[in-house]
Amino acid sequence: MELSFEDKDLFVCCGSAKFARKMASAGPFRSYADAVSAARDIWFNQVDVNAWLEAFSAHPAIGQTASPAQSKNNTSAQWSKGEQSTALATASGSILQELSEWNVLYRQKFGFVFLICASGRTSSEILVELKNRYQNRPIVEFQVAAEEQMKITELRLAKLLSGKDHASSASDDTNMIGVAKKSEEDRVSIISGHLTAGLKSPPSEALQRTTRSRPPITTHVLDVSQGHPGRGIEVHLEKWRQDRPRPAFYGLNTSGWDTLGSSITDKDGRSGPLMNTVDAVEPGLYRISFNTGKYCPGGFFPSVSIVFEIRETQRLEHFHVPLLLSPFSFSTYRGS
Template structure:
């Protein structure tokens, strides 16, 4: 866990220096947590660009092969892409990478683990239409994903492949709460941490907490292949991936919707309040949930990369014929 070792995980000298100062780390969770805080809060844009420049251009096959042969951290990260690429796809990748770098001024960066060459090419074409500030944020997010994969490999080697570390290697580190399936590396519970997203419900018609309301949290996931996981998915763009769910208590507060952490994966989130049963039970003596005007309320909000270290409290103010929200503290 030297500065040189961390530089192999991320090409930013500031990042590597800060990680070395904070190390050694007793677990992968602690290392990933520190890497996220440093990357988003300590490393500036010039450091991001320095890290981007350390990557080979996807599509420059010879450069990739040379780098993979000599650097253990890179080996396998783009293996699926290389094995699935045909000559036409490789030439398209090289051509689009040149276009991308000409437009944005840095190489196209994507966490290629498990992605085919056609998936990478499709992502490259889609992201080419973005604004420069959006692509800078996208690239920074992809770099953090790659960094976490390499940290897992680094600590696996340092720990002589201990089971605790090896178990992390199959995770996709960028998504909250298990690859958004239920537990992100580096976001394990700690006494001084709380879930990055919290909520409560206030019944403004009664001036009382809204208790017993089912609440669910989802993260918007861009499609890399056809098909979504939910019936309401827009399959041409992406789908909402479940993160967590709970029920409001007697104070109207929801239980944890995600794992406690100091870091929140940037992206679009949706909190759904399933209000039908509550409104039917509390207002007007209704027993038929079908007669409720608002059977559920949805709040969609976006977390920017620069806000990844912030806390988001998103309450719901509810009445039988109206609801509103705000960002609380």
Template sequence: MKNLHGDAKDFLMCCGSSKFAAEMAKSAPFSSLSQAVEASRTIWWNEVDVPGWLEAFTAHPRIGDLEALKKGAPSAHWSKVEQSVAVETANVTVMRELSEWNQKYEEKFGFRYLICASGKSSAEILANLQNRFSSRPIEELQVAAGEQQKITEIRLGKLFADRDSFSQTTANQRLGQVLGHIGSSVEESKVSLPSHLSVPNQISPTRPPITTHVLDVSRGKPGAGIPVTLELWNVPSKGGESRGWISIGSSVTDADGRSGPLMAPSSNVMAGRYKLTFGTATYFQNSNSSDDTNGTTQCFYPYVSVVFEIKPAQVSQHFHVPVLLSPFSYTTYRGS
């Protein structure tokens, strides 16, 4: 198995903390990408202090800062690739709002807004920035540090892909599929890579981070055929104008009362307020026509909406939000 080498300058491109880069160089060479990633986690969370974290944050160009992306910093090319989807999906209004919210964020927290931008649109990033703005400084510092570690792991994969003589295009495509969304809200793909570039402890998510099912307690059976929608609350813009709910996905419950996927499978979910809406009137109308009730069972709630909040510290958890339903009442809880 080939050893993976790197000096402090190489590791500084992966993470802008000089302490991190120096400690990684001391730990090199690595027998695999897995070993390098594990070392990076240990160093980042146990040996790099808060000033080192802030140094790393500052090394990144601000999200949406096109001029900074054009500059010739050693990692500028990687930043440009990582923000490519955001740049391609942006318009003048979104770019202006990103700039305004970046400024507000830095004024509140004292450090640069950071997100693992790979695969994320400008609208997704703006919504994430706005949602995180309400966090407490100590919570936000931890979240930003976690985003930096995601970026570091992606870049370690790219660094060692280059060392293994992959073409830059092939390396970006193949490693992007496996590493590009580590811990992000984008579905991961299974790709065959050389053994020394294996990803440590990464299992592709098999379910969305938010799921639900319905049980009709009046009939003692699953609530099948119920329309379900999932929405995310978009925080007010700088002028204070509310934008309301943003649709994420919709489905219909199956024979077991479980909804189909309302969002892509992922190990993480964006912090914020979510709303599940169930089309109960449609369900009871269809049930009355199929049951021997002569249509006498009425529905008091034409629909049921369940609003819940996911905190920044909970973004790696799974949220199962079931509903126990009858024509005149409903109950909800957080399941597992």
């Protein structure tokens, strides 16, 4: 089965006219994997900076339903709404206000809208990521935003392919989750499962990028004083920079840590993804920090940090590092 697209269809997936034209010319494609491979090559190697900015401008700010560029494109607006459905469903008035304020700060610094593949992510998780990425240098953030745009493009290509095989439009990401029967944490698995149901063909080996179903480092918080999960706690994961000398005591030096990810614990006390899902984790020193002072203002610990080491022989293992917390004590252990 060969897959071909028109410019207008591809423009819905990625709001760059130059990208859409080049993708349409590159087809037809033998499979979804071939289409994604072509899309990545065109996006990162063949279009210019103006094409990136054009695509960025086609997205609404997080918390809005449509961008000005989407006002005449109902499909794009519907897909944006579906991609933000989890964030909007979990957003309080105060979080929406804070998102709006940080969106303004972000645009003032970088010159374009904050772009993130929002599918399945709560408003709190997105807010933490927004604050974290605001610290980036502009040249770094420009590349990060381009990567996020490609994630969105891949998801929308999957919807577009499903739409060619089904009369109904896949405009709500919850439908994709139901078809794939997998977690939103594994974006590739979602697309693979969606295409298996929609195109009646097995997923390409190109989609099997990792055998893990979750990141290699995870955590959760248990409030042992209350006997329930620690909900709404900000969590950060960092790694000690390999180009920095190894100190005898890591608590005395804070300048050698690079942030890998941040999240907010959910109703079960579990954090969202703190790093990418990869087969082999890099050996080295890691630190997980918890904003316990905000969770327990009257407690003894304004924050808690857990430093641990992953050795070369442990690259393929999973590391679950939970926090057992009370107002005046805490403990942890190496889980799996």
